Amino acid sequence: MNRFEGKTVIVTGASSGIGEGIARRFADEGANVVLNSVDEDKLEEVAAKLPSERTFICAGDVSDPGTAQHIVDRTVEKFGALDVLCNNAGIAVMAQLQDTDQDDIDRVLDVNVKGVINMSKAAYEPLKASGGSIVNTSSVSGIGGDWGLAIYNTSKGAVTNLTRALALDWGRDGVRVNAVNPSLIRTELSEDMFDNDKLISAFETRIPLQRTGCPDDVAGPVLFLASEDAKFVSGVQLPVDGGLSASNGQPPIGEYQIG
Numbered sequence: 001m002n003r004f005e006g007k008t009v010i011v012t013g014a015s016s017g018i019g020e021g022i023a024r025r026f027a028d029e030g031a032n033v034v035l036n037s038v039d040e041d042k043l044e045e046v047a048a049k050l051p052s053e054r055t056f057i058c059a060g061d062v063s064d065p066g067t068a069q070h071i072v073d074r075t076v077e078k079f080g081a082l083d084v085l086c087n088n089a090g091i092a093v094m095a096q097l098q099d100t101d102q103d104d105i106d107r108v109l110d111v112n113v114k115g116v117i118n119m120s121k122a123a124y125e126p127l128k129a130s131g132g133s134i135v136n137t138s139s140v141s142g143i144g145g146d147w148g149l150a151i152y153n154t155s156k157g158a159v160t161n162l163t164r165a166l167a168l169d170w171g172r173d174g175v176r177v178n179a180v181n182p183s184l185i186r187t188e189l190s191e192d193m194f195d196n197d198k199l200i201s202a203f204e205t206r207i208p209l210q211r212t213g214c215p216d217d218v219a220g221p222v223l224f225l226a227s228e229d230a231k232f233v234s235g236v237q238l239p240v241d242g243g244l245s246a247s248n249g250q251p252p253i254g255e256y257q258i259g
């Protein structure tokens with residue numbers, strides 16, 4: 001398919017993991033792709049695998065409003081428009097609130113919440129001009145709570161409601177705003193968890209499809225939400241979680257002897 005030929009897409013956090021997977025899929029489907037992250041060297045490595053005439057690197061920290069504006073301005077200068085913004089850059093801190101450093105609290109909220117706010121605000125005018133859309137990489141952690149992830153939950157919960165609020169405000173401008181909500185995906189961010197076989201096996205038991213995800217599992221749903229096929233879809237949180245969030249949390253009753 002070539003659903004994005006002639007379209008221009010910004011992917012934040014594109015130097016690894018889910019963002020790299022999203023960028024590659026957009027490039028495969030004909031888009032001009034602007035790659036952003038804080039790691040310029042890794043962006044060069046990702047860009048080297050994509051069509052050079054349709055790929056542009058714009059490194060920088062999305063938590064800074066001026067940098068966010070610069071990324072959007074450079075994109076429009078380079079490709080003439082902006083059609084899709086994928087707010088994917090994110091970081092995590094795993095700890096209960098009482099054990100979380102103030103610096104970590106500030107950094108997670110700055111990147112995961114203000115980064116999405118800054119990029120969305122900067123992109124509003126060009127997206128309005130193109131009738132474009134935003135796809136945020138939220139998380140199942142933005143739908144419900146996790147044990148030991150309070151600040152990450154706070155940040156992704158904010159992305160969930162920002163997605164809804166912008167879908168309301170910007171719908172009349174023809175701008176759609178959606179989110180994907182992955183469960184555990186194997187990337188640099190989650191790599192430490194994959195060192196623990198018992199933990200991964202617990203995930204595989206809880207996830208109805210019996211496996212954790214890979215970046216390409218997320219990229220497909222992101223491209224769907226950004227595509228014309230989703231032209232009447234806005235404000236949704238699309239779980240990309242192997243069925244995990246279909247559960248209300250009760251244990252599998254049928255696996256226990258009753259009566």
Ligand SMILES: NC(=O)c1ccc[n+]([C@@H]2O[C@H](COP(=O)([O-])OP(=O)(O)OC[C@H]3O[C@@H](n4cnc5c(N)ncnc54)[C@H](O)[C@@H]3O)[C@@H](O)[C@H]2O)c1
Nearest residue numbers: 013015016017018037038061062089090139184185187189
């Ligand atoms: N891996 C998972 O299990 C999982 C599950 C659900 C949601 N997510 C979300 O997916 C997104 C991508 O994470 P990932 O798992 O691919 O991790 P990753 O660590 O591989 O990628 C994160 C990317 O964000 C970039 N980044 C970090 N801070 C930035 C900043 N201030 N400005 C610009 N770029 C910045 C990094 O350079 C990197 O490219 C994140 O928002 C994360 O919260 C991940």
